Amino acid sequence: MDKRSENIPNIIIRRLPIYYKHLKKLKNRAKEYISSEELAELTGFSSSLIRKDLSYFGNFGRKSYGYDIYCLLQELSIIMGFNHPKNLIIVGAGHLGQALVHNKGYEERGYKLKGVFDKNPKLIGLFLDDIKIRSVEEMCDFVKEEKIDIAALTVPKGVAQKTAELLIEAGVIGIWDFTEVALKVPNNILLEEQHINEGLCKLSCKINQNFN
Numbered sequence: 048m049d050k051r052s053e054n055i056p057n058i059i060i061r062r063l064p065i066y067y068k069h070l071k072k073l074k075n076r077a078k079e080y081i082s083s084e085e086l087a088e089l090t091g092f093s094s095s096l097i098r099k100d101l102s103y104f105g106n107f108g109r110k111s112y113g114y115d116i117y118c119l120l121q122e123l124s125i126i127m128g129f130n131h132p133k134n135l136i137i138v139g140a141g142h143l144g145q146a147l148v149h150n151k152g153y154e155e156r157g158y159k160l161k162g163v164f165d166k167n168p169k170l171i172g173l174f175l176d177d178i179k180i181r182s183v184e185e186m187c188d189f190v191k192e193e194k195i196d197i198a199a200l201t202v203p204k205g206v207a208q209k210t211a212e213l214l215i216e217a218g219v220i221g222i223w224d225f226t227e228v229a230l231k232v233p234n235n236i237l238l239e240e241q242h243i244n245e246g247l248c249k250l251s252c253k254i255n256q257n258f259n
């Protein structure tokens with residue numbers, strides 16, 4: 048593992064994709080450099096916080112120029128491990144699971160979507176793009192044989208914990224959980240919880256402030 052990718056504080060990890068997203072938008076423009084002040088304007092973080100975050104990984108900035116956008120993007124993708132291949136499956140091929148299959152962001156970030164699983168016989172055997180929906184009965188063997196690292200969990204809440212346990216037992220090291228269930232997983236398992244309704248709450252709160 049790259050030295051710079053070790054022991055990054057969680058609080059910085061949360062900000063790295065935001066820097067990456069904004070820098071990527073600038074990449075194809077004529078602009079070569081960006082100052083921490085300009086990046087602050089785009090991200091909403093203070094320029095001193097940005098300088099502190101980025102200095103954690105080394106000295107990327109050039110005095111009076113700022114950061115080289117292309118180089119910083121390259122560095123961020125190495126720091127975030129995009130060059131490290133990761134095999135992914137999606138468990139639950141309903142509304143959310145099907146939408147995730149069509150996500151275009153996997154390859155760039157080093158993920159390979161290897162399979163989709165469901166228990167509904169009407170879905171099993173259908174293709175989403177070029178990915179066949181397989182029976183959940185095959186899931187554990189598939190995880191072992193295809194060396195799956197991460198599973199996206201888009202099953203109903205009631206079966207989320209049991210499904211997570213089966214996946215962990217089969218060998219996944221991370222769960223990308225959309226079920227909004229408080230999953231209990233061992234400490235060595237990476238759990239990333241995606242709370243869709245949290246965004247709605249934040250928006251509602253901001254709208255509410257504007258009304259009052």
Ligand SMILES: NC(=O)c1ccc[n+]([C@@H]2O[C@H](COP(=O)([O-])OP(=O)(O)OC[C@H]3O[C@@H](n4cnc5c(N)ncnc54)[C@H](O)[C@@H]3O)[C@@H](O)[C@H]2O)c1
Nearest residue numbers: 139140141142143165166167183201202203204206225226
């Ligand atoms: N859709 C949303 O906007 C939304 C928002 C927030 C949270 N969620 C949560 O995400 C999860 C998925 O939501 P959805 O809308 O896609 O649901 P959905 O009902 O459309 O899809 C769930 C799929 O899981 C399959 N399934 C059921 N038991 C299974 C098992 N044991 N193994 C494998 N597959 C199984 C079902 O056949 C179905 O195809 C739910 O837990 C839901 O609470 C959804």
